[in-house]
Amino acid sequence: MHTRKFQMAAVLTAALLAAGCSQGSATRTSSGEDGKTTLRYFTFSAAPDHLKDLDKIVAAFERENPKIDVVVETAPYDEYFTKLQTSIAGGTAPDTFELNYENFVTYASAGSLLDLGSVAGDGDPSVYAQESLNAFKRDGKQYALPASFSTVVLFYNKDLFEKAGVDVPTADWTWAEEQAAAAKLTDKKKGVFGDFQPVQFFEFYKTLKQAGGEFLTADGKKSAFNSPQGVKAAQWLVSKVGKTMPTEAEIGGTADYDTNLFKSGKLAMWHNGIWQFAGLKDMPFEWDVVVEPGDATRASAVFHNAVAASSTTRHGKEAWAWARFLSSSGTAATTRIESSWELPPVSDQAVLSGYLKDPKPANRQAVFDALESIALPPVIKRQQEMQDAVTKELSEAAAGRKPVPDALKAAAAAVDALLG
Incomplete structure (x- = not known):
């Protein structure tokens, strides 16, 4: 039914995540013998229509960051938060994961999120639409980076x-x-x-x-x-x-x-x-x-999704690098627009204008007109x-x-x- 469905609230046993995740494993990340860091990313918005688009973004990130391998795990929206809660409770949380605006406060308040400011590298915050960036702050700390809006x-x-x-x-x-x-x-x-x-x-x-x-x-x-x-x-x-x-x-x-x-x-x-x-x-x-x-x-x-990092990740700097790339890189922005995969929360209106060039649906302007009364x-x-x-x-x-x-x-x- 409606894609933005309500999720199950109960936290199940940790075994449920291991049985239910379609990709990857429920073990903690590690650095392999080849010196590469494996970084797990859990998402709901990519499946089923945008897995290839996400793969394109991952490949571009890994080319720029050859010492980091991103392993993608997905779950349908109506199962996603149950599995995420289960993994956090069981000590097997993914390094990075998608969060929506509605659930952000709950996870930030529970201490489940890494303060990205504590591991941030170089990065200009002005690339983001300011209201989107502020939506994922709590007590003055940036606990997630806005990745898309719809x-x-x-x-x-x-x-x-x-x-x-x-x-x-x-x-x-x-x-x-x-x-x-x-x-x-x-x-x-x-x-x-x-x-x-x-x-x-x-x-x-x-x-x-x-x-x-x-x-x-x-x-x-x-x-x-x-x-x-x-x-x-x-x-x-x-x-x-x-x-x-x-x-x-x-x-x-x-x-x-x-x-x-x-x-x-x-x-x-x-x-x-x-x-x-x-x-x-x-x-x-x-x-x-x-x-x-x-x-x-x-x-x-108007819905906002973001990418956050687990407070228990062993790879904070790598997690920040991936969150930054997924949320603000040119590759991520153009991929989202070209594939109609929601919209990047970027400040550059020239980037967003490309969204209107797709002829179907014809009245894409309605997407932006809707932002006038939120x-x-x-x-x-x-x-x-x-x-x-x-x-x-x-x-x-x-x-x-x-x-x-x-x-x-x-x-x-x-x-x-x-x-x-």
């Missing part, structure tokens, strides 16, 4: 719109216009759905912002989403289920259900991220994207528990087991307990 947009199947005689989405659309179009485009007898927007934490905080609400109070000490705006946002998500998008029972726990539905030409509109572009290159129908519709205001989700995810120390609690209650409402106000009240109580 936005969520509204994908749409132009052929379905044309066949139904419905005007395609524009940047001026509101929820009401999306809802009206989705109703006209839904044809359950043919298995065609008008809309798909996951009923979960990542969509809720964004739609809450669109409705004019806030997730947390200004001081961050209490939830603020159990409000009229929160009810409106949750109702917007829940109201689609069983009408213009499939029910939980129809989805049946099928992995990547929405992706497959869109690719099969059976989904008219799809709320998802630009990381999907590469996998949609050869679709047998015309599709495009637009900034997501708003309600009281416009707000788009909805950043709320972040607390007990991040995963908060995400799971909100998603659980929203799922109860979506399944009809709880009224939306009751579900929000329960979610707010759970979040307040985590903040207390």
Whole structure:
């Protein structure tokens, strides 16, 4: 389903990582007899569409750093953080690993990350967009380097719109216009759905912002989403289920259900991220994207990923060198842009302008337009528990087991307990 899925929060036994990792081993890094250092890197964003792109970046790094071998390990996003937590708890953490903005505070607060400033070599910080660099600082220390950013947009199947005689989405659309179009485009007898927007934490905080609400109070000490705006946002998500998008029972726990539905030409509109572009290159129908519709205001989700180093790595300087190359080198930046693998958080706008040259989707400008009204995810120390609690209650409402106000009240109580 939605690529930015919630991860399992429980830390399993250390044996799980050894059994589950598809590449590499769970042993600590070492320097071999040939004098080379083996550096492990664990990632979720490369698989499955960008492994060759990552290999290209690794090869370029190893040419510039012939005494370092980078061993890549991957896991799907919905398994990644369980495996990462397991490896850290079991003392087998990879030297370097990918972290998203939402989970960064948790890992930094737990002492799991190396202060990269303590091992940094030469490097000009101005190559990064300053706001991206600052996002991964904690207590004045740089615990990770920003490697990519992406936005969520509204994908749409132009052929379905044309066949139904419905005007395609524009940047001026509101929820009401999306809802009206989705109703006209839904044809359950043919298995065609008008809309798909996951009923979960990542969509809720964004739609809450669109409705004019806030997730947390200004001081961050209490939830603020159990409000009229929160009810409106949750109702917007829940109201689609069983009408213009499939029910939980129809989805049946099928992995990547929405992706497959869109690719099969059976989904008219799809709320998802630009990381999907590469996998949609050869679709047998015309599709495009637009900034997501708003309600009281416009707000788009922006995700940041970074590369961090384990506080237990024996190769801090090598880890910093790899993190620096992966996050800011010309090779990494151009590879990401040419392959539509999210965007590099670089300050050079000339580099980013190359992203617009790819003809599919045609409206790539929407990716940058979405940055004009950002909805950043709320972040607390007990991040995963908060995400799971909100998603659980929203799922109860979506399944009809709880009224939306009751579900929000329960979610707010759970979040307040985590903040207390």
